[in-house]
Amino acid sequence: MAIEISRQGGSGSGMGRCHAAMKTVEARPRRASLSAAFAFSAVVLGVIQALPAHADAAAGKNAFAACAACHSVTGAEGAGPHLNGVIGRKAGTVAGFNYSRAFKQANIVWNASSLDGYIANPQQLIPGNHMPFSGLPDATTRADIVAYLATLR
Ligand code: HEC
Numbered sequence: 001m002a003i004e005i006s007r008q009g010g011s012g013s014g015m016g017r018c019h020a021a022m023k024t025v026e027a028r029p030r031r032a033s034l035s036a037a038f039a040f041s042a043v044v045l046g047v048i049q050a051l052p053a054h055a056d057a058a059a060g061k062n063a064f065a066a067c068a069a070c071h072s073v074t075g076a077e078g079a080g081p082h083l084n085g086v087i088g089r090k091a092g093t094v095a096g097f098n099y100s101r102a103f104k105q106a107n108i109v110w111n112a113s114s115l116d117g118y119i120a121n122p123q124q125l126i127p128g129n130h131m132p133f134s135g136l137p138d139a140t141t142r143a144d145i146v147a148y149l150a151t152l153r
Contacts (some may be wrong), residue, residue, distance in 0.1 A: 054140075060148030063141050067133075073152050080131060084152040086110050102128035115146050141148070 064073075070080035081094040089110050092103035106112050106126045118125045119142045121135040136142050 014124070055143040055145065055147035057147040057151050060144030061139075063136075063145050064148055066136070067145070070131075070133075073149075083149055086115070087150050088114070088151075100128065100130040102126050102130070112146050112150070116142050117150065120143060 008019040047144050056082075064071075067080075067083070070078055071083045073082065074077055075082050075084060077094065077097045081097040081099070087110055091106045091108040091110060091114075092099040103126060108118075108126070110118075114125070116139075120139075122129055122131050122133055124136075136145075
């Protein structure tokens, strides 16, 4: 839109030439802005999908029961490393926890999106890791757990 307006204002001489020019250029900015609009909404949709729409940390605390047998949220190590403070932590870096080779070599920082991917399918994100857990298929449950983990320092 801004392009068309500046073209109209800018062409002072010869209405005929102006109209001819308008006809040839008219469609292009429209198409460009349309595809830009599509690209923009695709990005927005992507962000909305990445961010849990209505993640519920309280529900996540309950769902974390599936993890709590192996993971403490108090800084103690169990069968798995503690998960308090996991957001922002580099994978495989809790001192004193004996990670698999797969984890030691993983170059991942835990954030909402990498955690979601890992909980969905641990072996896909970090092949060969030793976490005996096949993954949570339910996206809402995963988002809730991530929201819960994000509340823990
Ligand atoms: C039966 C035990 C067990 C269960 C259940 C389990 N984990 Fe794990 N988890 C592990 C082990 C063991 C590792 C370390 C794997 C390795 O070194 O390969 C791990 C690693 C992790 C890590 C990486 C932490 C770091 O320091 O990099 C995250 C995050 C994680 N688990 C989240 C979860 C979540 C969330 C659940 C529940 C949905 C869960 N785990 C269920 C045993 C378990």
